[in-house]
Amino acid sequence: MKKFMGVFVFMDHKFLFLDSYDRLNLHYQRKISVMLKPRQTQDPLNLEEIKIMTKSCRIAADTLNYLTKYIKAGITTNDIDEMANDYMKTQGAISACLNYHGYPKYTCISVNDMICHGVPDNTVLKDGDILNVDVTALYKGFFGDTSRMYKIGKVSAEAEKICLVAEQARMTGIESITPNGFTGDIGFEVNKYVTRQGYTTVKEIGGHGIGRIFHTDPFIPSIGKKGKGERLKPFYCITVEPMVNQGEEDIEEMDIPGSTVKAYKTTDGLLSAQYEHTVLITDKGYEILTLS
Ligand code: MF3
Numbered sequence: 001m002k003k004f005m006g007v008f009v010f011m012d013h014k015f016l017f018l019d020s021y022d023r024l025n026l027h028y029q030r031k032i033s034v035m036l037k038p039r040q041t042q043d044p045l046n047l048e049e050i051k052i053m054t055k056s057c058r059i060a061a062d063t064l065n066y067l068t069k070y071i072k073a074g075i076t077t078n079d080i081d082e083m084a085n086d087y088m089k090t091q092g093a094i095s096a097c098l099n100y101h102g103y104p105k106y107t108c109i110s111v112n113d114m115i116c117h118g119v120p121d122n123t124v125l126k127d128g129d130i131l132n133v134d135v136t137a138l139y140k141g142f143f144g145d146t147s148r149m150y151k152i153g154k155v156s157a158e159a160e161k162i163c164l165v166a167e168q169a170r171m172t173g174i175e176s177i178t179p180n181g182f183t184g185d186i187g188f189e190v191n192k193y194v195t196r197q198g199y200t201t202v203k204e205i206g207g208h209g210i211g212r213i214f215h216t217d218p219f220i221p222s223i224g225k226k227g228k229g230e231r232l233k234p235f236y237c238i239t240v241e242p243m244v245n246q247g248e249e250d251i252e253e254m255d256i257p258g259s260t261v262k263a264y265k266t267t268d269g270l271l272s273a274q275y276e277h278t279v280l281i282t283d284k285g286y287e288i289l290t291l292s
């Protein structure tokens with residue numbers, strides 16, 4: 001990576017000193033401005049709000065569990081999308097994705113070389129496919145966001161491996177969280193782990209603050225430097241959702257008709273995998289709210 005000295009920039013009504021990693025993250029955040037443009041800052045959650053947030057996250061995680069027995073060869077990604085919506089409704093929640101910046105479906109389903117924001121359609125799943133299902137529930141005004149990979153029938157050793165690496169990348173990132181730590185701590189550990197396994201991380205898209213707002217600051221990167229980036233604060237929630245590519249880290253952006261949300265796939269057609277948790281930062285460490 002090219003090195004450059006830090007600079008002062010005027011941002012958020014104050015001068016901030018940004019080093020190369022901060023600037024890198026800022027650059028990436030701008031590319032996904034749709035998701036993170038409004039720097040709407042939340043207040044820390046009180047006990048009552050943590051209870052609701054916990055429930056919203058529980059519903060999202062249970063939706064992923066519920067889907068497991070139905071996801072098999074022969075069904076379409078639309079079928080999965082409908083089932084996820086039906087289940088969330090039985091739990092008193094709604095999908096946060098539908099109509100979000102014009103997004104047309106209840107969930108995001110990204111098959112094989114799709115990195116994220118795959119739009120469910122009439123694609124029939126077949127033996128050997130791997131797919132990410134990303135569910136965000138909205139319950140009593142709070143967002144719970146989680147995703148995981150599913151495998152159809154017998155998948156290749158490569159497909160098995162990338163799923164394992166993506167799941168462990170999420171865990172490695174979460175384990176680096178400390179109260180008052182930094183977003184760069186997470187990015188550092190994620191990128192170190194993933195590259196040592198022979199895979200690449202997606203730099204442009206990452207995790208986010210979440211709570212009463214679906215996507216808010218801070219941006220949670222999949223590359224970073226310890227002690228750099230934005231500070232993590234107790235009693236705020238973030239998502240940790242690293243995207244892992246088998247080959248090139250580059251991403252190809254695709255339009256979603258009627259929406260300002262973009263879908264992304266690998267440029268080389270090789271596999272990509274992702275796991276996502278919503279995590280509460282506490283005064284002692286963290287709590288994963290979307291265990292499934
Ligand atoms: N759930 C996705 C995330 O992890 C965001 C999906 S936004 C949508 O942040 F509009 F595409 F649904």
Ligand code: CO
Nearest residue numbers: 134145146276
């Ligand atoms: Co998500």
Ligand code: CO
Nearest residue numbers: 145239241276
């Ligand atoms: Co998310």
